[in-house]
Amino acid sequence: MTLSTRPPAVRTSLPARMAGRLTRLTWIDLVVAAAVLVVLYVILRVGAGTAVSFNPARVTRVSTDPADLPYYAARSLLRMFAALALSVAFTLVYAYAAARSRRLERVLIPALDILQSVPVLGFLSVAVTGFIALFPGSSLGPECASVFAIFTSQAWNMTFGFYHSLVTLPRELDELSRSFGFTRWMRFWKVELPSGAIGLVWNGMMSFGGGWFFLVASEAISVSGHRYALPGIGSYAGTAIAEGDLGGVGWAVLTMAVMVVGVNFVFWRPLTAWVEKFKNEQSEATDVQRSLVLDFLRRSHWPHALGRLARPAAEVLGRAARILGTDDRPLSVDPVRRRGGDAVFALVAGGLIGWGLLDLLGYLRDRTGLGVFAEPLLLGLATLARVVVVVAVATAVWVPVGVRIGFSPRLARIAQPLVQVLAGFPANFLFPLATWFFLRTGLSINVGGMMLMALGAQWYILFNTIAGAMAVPADLREAMDDLGVTGRLRWKRLILPGIFPAYVTGGITASGGAWNASIVSEIVTFGGTTLTATGLGAYVAHATERGDYPHLIAGVAVMSLYVVGLNRLLWRPLYRLAETRYAL
Incomplete structure (x- = not known):
């Protein structure tokens, strides 16, 4: 037996351990701690303005003084990130439930089609009244309604993307997690969430841009003849546009550009660089995304x-x-039990939905008659034509661009801030220029409105294409390079199969986004000039402003019908094709 020469362990006291950790703190740790304290302080100061007294009968006027823009920008950012947090939580729960339960999938995915087809104004008309009643006499009511409206412009795209990543999980990862006996929580946290991390971040970035697009509508709310204006960059721009103040619009445009670039640099660029670690590849990429903020935090x-x-x-x-x-x-259920459970579930769900539809039809019959659906059905054909053109042109233009950006981290570092500014720029801010251009050139709003609609829809295709291209393993690209596969054959064998699942997600959300964007793109207003296109979006906007609920319900129902029909006839078959043939 040999005696150990190791000295006895000495138990260090807690104060001594804390002192040792403090001595290891660097100036970087102090800077990070100070930045976090400043952010918390700003949130507390800005958040204090969300609980002041509020009188719905009194019209709140938003100042167009440029000195108020920093405070307005902070209020808007607080709403945007609050809506983003809600969207992420909704995405993780909703998409997981739809992907892991056949019964829930049959209800949740069609419901998601309908939810993304309901315009933001349709949600606002209900949310404003409900939240004001929930928080009487407090500005928390319209604040919650505004956050909810931004949430409805963010959540659906993220949910579709994460759901698709779950149902197309690589088979070897699924089999490995089962062979190791992972619990469902471990599978989600260790396998499923990392597998969909790249798409989730890029879809979140796109959804954040969609929130900017509807910022004016969510902060300067006009429902049933009442106007609720909240301090924010969106309401500032809306007031400047209504007053014909080009100087105020210019200040709003400059502030919006600074906000989008700043959020991209501080928040989204570090996230997109960080999720590169979850790329499914067998060899390390030679060129990866970098972020100054992420490198700073890692130190x-x-x-x-x-x-x-x-x-x-x-x-x-x-x-x-x-x-x-x-x-x-159990991962598998007895087929007899499954069929019996499916029948009961379908009977209960169908009964509840049928009862609701009968009650709704009775309400419309008593108020306006069922002929109220005729006009929006015809107007929907005009908007449908615009949506098809926008999606087709966006596919032809932005898929090659997205592939180029996604395959080149160096190019991504340059293009990402520019794309973020373009994607997050609200079309409402361009209404003065659009009005002047349409009047000067004689271009009809029925045609020119498609350009404004594209500003709110085309970026879904670009961002999802970039995410799909980034998720293609580097070793597959290197193999294609070694084999000398280029041109059309490279697109056929690698690029199109690699990005196809992500593109389908982008296409379905771009289609829904185009329908939603028709609300603000078919009516262009600046000062005393208003241009109105023939379409379902203008119909819904007019009904919302008048508080005409029967016509609003009819317009929203018809828009949902068109969106769900297009999804079922086109996008759902492409979804199944992506799951069965083009999953990694």
Whole structure:
């Protein structure tokens, strides 16, 4: 037996350990801590204005003084990030439920088609009244309604993208997680969420841009003849546009550009660089995205400390999942039991939906008669033609551009801020220029409105194409280079199959986004001049402004019918093709 020469362990006291950690703090840690404190302080100061008293009968006027723009920009950013947090939570829960339950999928995915087809103004007309009643006498009512409206412009695209990543999970990852006996929580946290991380981040970035697009509508709300204006960059621009103040519009455009570039640099660029680690490839890429902010944070001790703090929370969630029994459900169910359960589920769901439709038809019959659907059905054909043209042109233009950006991290570093500015730029800010251009050239709003509609729809295709191209493993591209495969054959064998699932997600959300964008692109107003196109979007906007609920319900129902029909006839078959043939 040999004696150990190792000195006895000395237990260090807690104050000594804390002192040792403090001595390891660098100036980078101090800068990060100061930045976090400043952000929290700004949130507290800006958030204090969301709970002031509010009188719905009194019209709130938004100042167009440029000195108020920093405060307005902070209020708008707070709403945008609050809506983004809600959208991420909704996406993770809704998409997972739809992807992992056949019964829920039959209800949730068609419901998602309908939800993305309902215009933002359709949600606002209900949300404003409900939230004001929920928070009487407080500005929290319209604030919650505004956040909810931004949420409805963000959530659907993210949910579609994450759902598709779940149903197209690489087979080897699924089999590996099952062979290791992963619980459902472990599979989600270790396999499914990382597999869809790239698409989730890029779809989140696109959805954030969609929120900017509807910022004016969500902050300067006109419902049933009442106008609710909240302090924000969107309401500032809306007021300047209504007053014909070109100087105010210019200040709003400049502030919006600074906000979009700043958010991209501080938030989205680090995220897109960080999720590169989740790319499914067998060899490390030679050229990867970089972010100054991410590199700065990696040199700090705070991310590691926060990661250690988060581990107990993850363990608690895992234990809760096991307690609730979600980890012990069988992966396969007896076919007889499944068919019986499906029949009962379909009967109950169909009965509830049928009862609701009968009650709605009775309401419309008593108020206006069922002939109220005739006009929006005809107007919907005009808007449908615009949507088809916008999606087709956007596909031809932006798919090659997206592939080029996604395959080149160096180009992505240059193009990402520019794309973010273009995608996040609200079309409403261009109404003065659009009005002048249409009047000067004699171009009909029926044709010119498609250009404004494209500003709110084409970026879904570009962003999803970029995400799909970035997710293509670098080793596959290198193999194609070694084999000398270029040109049309490279597109046929690698690029199109690689980006096809992401493009389908972009196409379905671009189609829904184009229908939603028709609300603001078929009516162009500046000062005392208003140009109105023939279409369903203008019909819904007029009904919302008048508070004409029967016509609003008819317009929203017809728009939902067109969107769901287009999805079922075109996009759903492409979804199935992507799942069965083009999954990685």
